[in-house]
Every structure is written in C-alpha cells, then in structure tokens.
Amino acid sequence: MRIFVTGATGFIGSAVVQELLGAGHQVLGLARNEAAVKALAAVGAEAHQGSLDDLDSLQRGAAASDGVIHTAFVHDFSDYPGACATDLRAIEAIGAALVGSGRPFVIASGTALLAPDRIATENDAADPNSVGAPRVPSEEAALALAAKGIRSAVVRLPPSVHGEGDHGFVPALISIARSTGVSGYIGDGLNRWPAVHRFDAAQLFRLVMEKGVAGTRYHGVAEEGLPVRDIAAVVSRRLNVPLASKSPEEAASHFGWLANFLSLNSPASSALTQQQLGWRPSYPGLLTDLDQASYFEN
Numbered sequence: 001m002r003i004f005v006t007g008a009t010g011f012i013g014s015a016v017v018q019e020l021l022g023a024g025h026q027v028l029g030l031a032r033n034e035a036a037v038k039a040l041a042a043v044g045a046e047a048h049q050g051s052l053d054d055l056d057s058l059q060r061g062a063a064a065s066d067g068v069i070h071t072a073f074v075h076d077f078s079d080y081p082g083a084c085a086t087d088l089r090a091i092e093a094i095g096a097a098l099v100g101s102g103r104p105f106v107i108a109s110g111t112a113l114l115a116p117d118r119i120a121t122e123n124d125a126a127d128p129n130s131v132g133a134p135r136v137p138s139e140e141a142a143l144a145l146a147a148k149g150i151r152s153a154v155v156r157l158p159p160s161v162h163g164e165g166d167h168g169f170v171p172a173l174i175s176i177a178r179s180t181g182v183s184g185y186i187g188d189g190l191n192r193w194p195a196v197h198r199f200d201a202a203q204l205f206r207l208v209m210e211k212g213v214a215g216t217r218y219h220g221v222a223e224e225g226l227p228v229r230d231i232a233a234v235v236s237r238r239l240n241v242p243l244a245s246k247s248p249e250e251a252a253s254h255f256g257w258l259a260n261f262l263s264l265n266s267p268a269s270s271a272l273t274q275q276q277l278g279w280r281p282s283y284p285g286l287l288t289d290l291d292q293a294s295y296f297e298n
Helices: 011-022 034-043 055-063 077-098 133-148 169-180 198-211 228-239 248-255 258-262 271-277 286-290
Strands: 002-006 026-031 046-049 067-070 104-110 151-157 160-162 183-186 192-197 216-219 223-227 243-246
Touching: 002 011, 002 055, 011 026, 011 034, 011 067, 011 198, 026 034, 026 055, 034 046, 046 055, 055 077, 067 077, 067 198, 077 104, 077 133, 104 133, 104 198, 133 151, 151 198, 160 169, 160 198, 160 286, 169 183, 169 228, 169 248, 169 258, 183 228, 183 248, 183 258, 192 198, 192 228, 198 271, 216 271, 223 228, 223 286, 228 243, 228 286, 243 248, 248 258
Parallel strands: 002 026, 002 067, 026 046, 067 104, 104 151, 151 216, 160 192, 183 243
Antiparallel strands: 192 223
C-alpha cells in the first residue's frame, strides 16, 4: 500500500513511517519544510510538501494514496482548543478526499478523552467533560466517516508515549523538576497514567491500517496505569532533587499547563485491541525507559 502519513517526521509519526517501510509499504510523508523532505528521503519515504493548515495539500496527499495515517498535532498546550480546531479541520479535509473510496483512514487520539477514575476500554465513547474535551470532535468526526464509505478508525494513545526523542508530558515534568529543584506530583500521587513505547504504538498503527474495522476505536496501551508518584520518583532519583507532593491548590502555579494532565487518573485497557488485531507490545515499559540517560541529557 502507498500510505500518506501526516506528522511523518514527528516523534510518533517517524516511528510509524519506519514500521510501514519495514513491512513493505510505500510512504508518502507530509513535509512542511526542506528539513522534513530530507529526513523522509533519508529513510526511503517520499515527501509531500504541505502542512496541517494547508487543507488542499492534505487532500492531494490523501487522494494520491491507498490510505492515510494522521499523527500530526500542534503541541501547543497554551492554546489547546486552537490546536484541536486545527486537527478537526485536517480530519474533515482528508475525509472529504476519501469519501466513498473504501480506503483506510486512521487517526491518533488520546485516552485523556475518556472518563477518569476507572479502567477505560475501547467501547467507551469520548467524554465531552474530560480533560481532553476539545479534541473529542476530532475523534467523533473520524468515526463518523465510516458511514461515508471510508474505513476510518481511531488509535487512542496514552498520556505517555515514550522512547528516545520523547518531547511530551514526561519531559515536561523533568523540565519542571529541573527548574524548581523538586520532582513533584499532586496529592498522594496514586493517580495512574497508561503508557506505551513509540515503536509498539507504531506497530499498532500499521495493524489498524492493514486490518482495522471501520468505525472502531483501538487502544495503544501497553501498561494500563502507572502511579504518577512512581514516575516522579524516577525523575527525583535521576536529577538528585527531592520528591514532593503538591496540593491541588499549589498544582497550577507549580506545574503550569501540565497540572490538568498530571492530575489525571486515567487507567486504560487494550485487551480488546490485542484480541482483535493480535497486537503484542514488546518494548520496555515507561519506568525502565525513563531510567535511561537520554531522558536527562538536555
């Protein structure tokens, strides 16, 4: 298959590209600058110049491919609603180019869209009251495309997609610990985050592209839930700074934009995904991965 990948040079997307090429697929990667073009060429992928804001370029890329994997996202959590609006427009544009084609369209979503305080499953619909609520319309729009002759599906990823090159929530926690001299968590820190290695997630995207069912949600979760305090404890030890609890009242000033996500208690299961697709995560878990020099080099 010739697969159009958005976010093709990003942390998750580059792993997806590697996985697809290794499985014998061709890749057309969205590239917004010359550096991205060169990076794609270096791994044997074709570049398609454009961006998430250039809806025409997205539609041309989708039309020229046998399927689409959408991993790109504007990681600007100072304007999370704006980033989610951009995501929704991109999904709608790609979907419009695929209507009636029967081709697969797989988007990245998140377990943060689900109701907290219980183990979420693939059968759970996105919760409009969740911390990730502004992104709910993206997931709903993608799933709705199944009724328009598109084999659309959603891969929900956990708060921590980890591995070398991670620039997500855990590196943000490390940065805050460096700047404040304290590795913190909120309350008792027993709230749990699911996690997955980027290469395990990439394998799942490939499997959903190849044999996913239209209108289905899949969970890219290798570990159902790790206590945030355990994550902070590794950061404390590696940086040699105190481990300390912050009250909910202190959280916003100490953690900034990260506070809402750090307070999540959002364990999630991937049992149905593993059963349906034969996905078997095999890469190191988050705490093992976090205990590597690469997370603390900068």
